[in-house]
Amino acid sequence: MDNIEVPEYFICPISLQIMKDPVTAITGITYDRQSIERWLFETNNTTCPVSKQPLPRDSDLTPNNTLCRLIQAWCTLNAANGIDRIPTPKRPLSKLHPINLIRDLYQPDLQIKTLRKLEALAIENNRNRVFLVEAGLVNALISFITSCYDKQQMNGLEEALSLFYVVRASLAQLQGPLTENDEVFDSLVWALCCDYLPDSVVVKSHAAYALRVMVEKANPGLLERLKPEFFKSILCLLRAESSNISQQGKNSLLHALLDACPWGRNRVVMVESGAVFDLIEVELRSPDQKKTTELVLGILCHLCSCADGRAQLVNHTAGIGAVTKPILKVSSIADERAVSIIWLIAKYCGTSRVLEEMLRVGTVAKLCMVMQANSAVHLKEKAKEILRTNSDVWNDHWPCTEADWTFRC
Template identity: 50%
Template sequence: MRDPVTAITGITYDRESIEQWLFTNKSTTCPVSKQPLARDSDLTPNHTLRRLIQAWCTQNASLGIVRIPTPKPPLNKIQVLKLLRDLNNPKSLVQLELLASENERNKRCLLEAGVPRAILIFIVNCYRKGQIQKGLQEALSILQLLKIPKEEWTLLVKDNDQTLDSLTWILGNEKMENSIAVKSHAVVLLKRIINKGDTCHVRERLKPEFFETMVKIMRHGVTQQGTSAALHVLLSASSSTRNRMMMMEAGVVHELVEIELGAPEKRITELTLAILFHLCCCANGRAKFLSHEGSIAVVTERILKVSAAVDDRAVFILAMVAKFSGTNAVLQEMLKVGSMAKLCMVLQADRAKYLKDKAMEILKEHTGVWSDSPCFHHTSFYNYVQY
């Protein structure tokens, strides 16, 4: 123990451990006695035990034992409010970020003092002034570190109606220090807002320039976490017909195919194909998809190589393309890149019945075109379609 504290049940714990139990794990019982232990219970410093621990450390210093430092007094609301009054001073934001990263107790105190609202106002003011102020990176980091409840996110975004515009402006700004770090923080924050805020309210406020900015983020790259967050944002947005139209105009389809051609990790592929599935549900989306020379090939290649989720999305994308946009040229392209062969392999693989049925549906529907191909033995092909 480094900072022993006694709970109301009379059991002594290390402060960091019991606070993690209460706040991170969201437990409501004493780990030892199993008695109810509210998260707002007082934890009383056990000075006697701490002095004994320090004395033991001193006695064993020759064995390499380092004496534990005297614990800092708990952060209080007055200290936080003092820092918030001087928020335009970058040092205040640095101090708040350090406090937020130290422990769960500090995060809770920062939330109770209204730090999220103050930080969001600071970010919106930067946007209104058109100035990238020092401390912006720390401000975005603080909002990531704090575990803001869903209800509070909803209120924050509704009360600050320029939140999305502000984050879009940050993502599109090329003239700032630590550009990659700042943009990564901003896009992860966007993901959190969409996931935890009023999703419908947020989705209906997105503008064309938002999607144009997201395309730039995917094209020029941020951190891996930032790319994943950007795809999460687009996936959530793609459930709206209104947003799908703007995404297609912004060039999202082309960029998603380009990402896949780079052979990304499993989770990125799952996200890109999920978005492509939504966009290929409409004619314009399929047209954009087919306008990229590598689209059918890369989707076909992913089947049976990544995950069951990817197989699902890939087969359904091919199904929509073949059924609604299946010109002779498109069907010949599918044959050329091995789509037919992969669909036959799906029939043999350990996959769900509905997916095999969908693969069979594609094969049967285009038998007239594909059965004449010298690429496959006719008998084998007819065995598949009659399976």
């Protein structure tokens, strides 16, 4: 095959491989369908790779049937020389087909069959997933899931949540809130608490991801009306060691809590629900889980802006230690959040007991290391402020300095 000269116009400009399904863009350049669709739908480019002219994602890609037949004939002719034969390309999904399928999703007797058809299309390629989302799939799935909750039936719930997860990459392109109906939060929490489905671990992980997306893209008015039961249910799932939910699912729940934190009412409800204690336990049970640590520290940073939140953290026997341990071991994001928590604790709860605890668990040492490490300037300033403010207490107990250790750090 290496000695065979392939006609130049058989080669895709992107993949540099023989085209299996040549299509011509509105710029007049021919590409292999898979390559140009990946260029448009997965990397979100809007220019022609060759001509650099504008190439909108929704522009037509016209099948080049003549070239396709020429390539197929050439491959057949050279099959004995190791050239693979190219089958006739499969007809691509039209934009109208997803719309018709989604309409069927509202027909009770067609729902399960339709969900399976939709998922099969979504799994095929990113282009199909984009078309499905643009055709209104998300709203249809939300309606279906809330309907399951209203009827307290789980038939089709697994398929709906799985489909929501399959199209997850295309959801980022949606603008504005996904729904104005706060019942979707109750529905997803209900799905998270269902233990009667065959593969409940996967179902719960998918439900947790859907909940994360809905909170992330929720109307601010909906987030202000989140019920205490919403937070209690999530914390209960995070707290339980046998909650049949994966680590990825737990991270999705932590994402949802973090996105709800900017609202003061939500922070108060979370603290009253014992969130600080639960989050510390999550961190202690999740060693070497970078994302989990970052999320836990992010939520704790919000909750420690409340007096009751700070009180819960210092009253947990491992609270200060759990916040201190990740510093300079996880990521710059974790450093930022952990030092901010310690700054809040030292400033507003800096009793002798708390300051001595910081010395005992290595917080002071970590702060000095932040000063010496390649950390952000503002982080070093915050660490310096903590050290300088509490130097009177720590100076008598810090053995590694002979003079003004605060100045040296």
